[in-house]
Amino acid sequence: MGHTFDVKIWAVRQRAGVRQKSAELRWRTGNVPPHSETFRTKTLADNRRAELLVALQRGEAFDEATGLPLSELRRLRDVSWYQHARNYIEMKWDRSSAGTRRTLAEAMATVTPVLVQDTKGMADPQAVRTALYGWAFNKRRWEEETPADVAAVLRWFERKSLPTSALADRMVVRRALDGLTRKLNSETAAASSIRRKRAIFHNALVFAVDADLLTDNPLQRVSWTLPEPVEEEVDPASVPSPDLAAQLLDAVGAQGPRGRRLVAFFGCMLYAAARPSEVIPLGRQGCRSLPRRGWGLIALQETRARSGSAWTDSGEAHDRRGLKKRSRKAVRLVPVPPELVALLRWHIDAYGYAPDGRLFRTIRGGLVQESGYGEVWARARAKVLPPELLHTSLAKRPYDLRHTAVSVWLASGVDPQTVAKRAGHSVAVLFRVYAKFINDSDEAANARISARLRQRG
Known part of the structure; x- marks a missing residue:
């Protein structure tokens, strides 16, 4: 099953013959059997019907299997950026060399501290790097017992990380790109390093689109100039x-x-x-x-x-x-x-x-x-x-x-x-x-x- 624009939403009907009357909403997506939801009151059912109609009027596709508008389905499936970054590392790990694994972990450890709700309670930069680069984004260590201080840092990121869907906001993406330009000591990173991390970030966003967490790659809609590359010529x-x-x-x-x-x-x-x-x-x-x-x-x-x-x-x-x-x-x-x-x-x-x-x-x-x-x-x-x-x-x-x-x-x-x-x-x-x-x-x-x-x- 896939997505469809062929959606029919019927009027709410009252269900009789039960102790407490209820209202039923039925709708069909594509060629699958109709979907239905039951509510305690007709008002609640009408409100839900209105939500589906708004999505339909926006020209939004519906998922045939669940009957839900795609935007709603994405919200239900949404995961934090921290978890998505770990999923991305896991996806890339087996097919990557050891050097590439380090580079991937470096990029994710650089951008993840930027994609948080706020910085209240965040550990110092060195502790954050140790926890993210050395543990969160190193798949070889996922089976090891995590040190208590590292585990505390990672639990903070689990709580504070933005949902991946937040990257549909171009300003959030811009904040992430600006974060990629900084080293641990807040100095500007080398142009080659920034370009490499930006390419990895781009790939992680493509993975989010593939996972149906984003409708498209927001980097395409952000006007942000990459630093000029350092000349590769041998001196x-x-x-x-x-x-x-x-x-x-x-x-x-x-x-x-x-x-x-x-x-x-x-x-x-x-x-x-x-x-x-x-x-x-x-x-x-x-x-x-x-x-x-x-x-x-x-x-x-x-x-x-x-x-x-x-x-x-x-x-x-x-x-x-x-x-x-x-x-x-x-x-x-x-x-x-x-x-x-x-x-x-x-x-x-x-x-x-x-x-x-x-x-x-x-x-x-x-x-x-x-x-x-x-x-x-x-x-x-x-x-x-x-x-x-x-x-x-x-x-x-x-x-x-x-x-x-x-x-x-x-x-x-x-x-x-x-x-x-x-x-x-x-x-x-x-x-x-x-x-x-x-x-x-x-x-x-x-x-x-x-x-x-x-x-x-």
């Missing part, structure tokens, strides 16, 4: 030259056993443009070809991004996923120069493979952690860079080695399609992120064009 000042990057790798290896285990790890970023999360799970099967001489080939297929054990299905700190924005079975084949082949062969000879086939692991055999390799990188940077450059963005993060790889490929004249394929980008993203490096190649391109034109003379 050339942060990208080390190939020579400087090689010096940094030497400084990593000079840090004893811990550092030597990470030279080839960083080398995969420098020579294959691999992301750190792609290098962590690289193993035996990923080393497709490592010849004694010449170029080799590695295959990247998995990422192990650290999301925290509270957000993964396995309870491990690192989430196992496919390549970024690719299907789980997608494989990225990257030809690697002799420099990286030599580093990988040395690493395999020195340390072999972990029982699960991984190349890179800590001295104790665990997964390489960002905090661990970040500390080694910081020491190498302090050793190689002159004091006046230590506080700049130059080679600030190991990730900058990936930018070095891509910039070298572009400067070498490799066509953008090949560069994008090896780096795991779309061509559009490559042009946007590495625009300055592509523009810097104009002089070399002009020289090649001039040389070709001179050949005609």
Whole structure:
């Protein structure tokens, strides 16, 4: 059964033959048997009939199964925004990565404190964030015993949360959008963060429409300007030259056993443009070809991004996923120069493979952690860079080695399609992120064009 505009409402009739006379209201919706309600007095029945007639005159559809106007049915089914947000998290949870789960919880924890009747009795911002982000919107913890202080905060939100139907009011929606622009300390959030949370809020409202809690998505009717996104372009000042990057790798290896285990790890970023999360799970099967001489080939297929054990299905700190924005079975084949082949062969000879086939692991055999390799990188940077450059963005993060790889490929004249394929980008993203490096190649391109034109003379 569905909705219908085919509605017939009969006059109220008195029912005889009962001890206390009553009035019956009957109406039909669509092709189903008539609906009826009985009242103690005819006046009450007439009032109810008038309500149904007003809905019909407004052009409102009726639900065939219940016989109720849709607006009335929504009010009966209405839930608080707090409960709807939890329902939304539950709906998204199983199909989301650990990182996405954190992002969803962050967005819901940001907007929910705004969608309340009043703030009287609300806990301090840090306690609210702990309760909402860490418990209310983390499905993995729903089966755990909630700490008493957290439970008290959540009970407050259960009482004070606005009904989801309140978001049909554009001013309420505007209030929510303004709330998305603020961080916990009331400072303005980064534009990228605001845009991400707004997209999630939009999706949660779509879910409310699907659940028949709202007639349409009210965001479409609110004039609200998103902050301009921060430019995604890589700053050339942060990208080390190939020579400087090689010096940094030497400084990593000079840090004893811990550092030597990470030279080839960083080398995969420098020579294959691999992301750190792609290098962590690289193993035996990923080393497709490592010849004694010449170029080799590695295959990247998995990422192990650290999301925290509270957000993964396995309870491990690192989430196992496919390549970024690719299907789980997608494989990225990257030809690697002799420099990286030599580093990988040395690493395999020195340390072999972990029982699960991984190349890179800590001295104790665990997964390489960002905090661990970040500390080694910081020491190498302090050793190689002159004091006046230590506080700049130059080679600030190991990730900058990936930018070095891509910039070298572009400067070498490799066509953008090949560069994008090896780096795991779309061509559009490559042009946007590495625009300055592509523009810097104009002089070399002009020289090649001039040389070709001179050949005609």
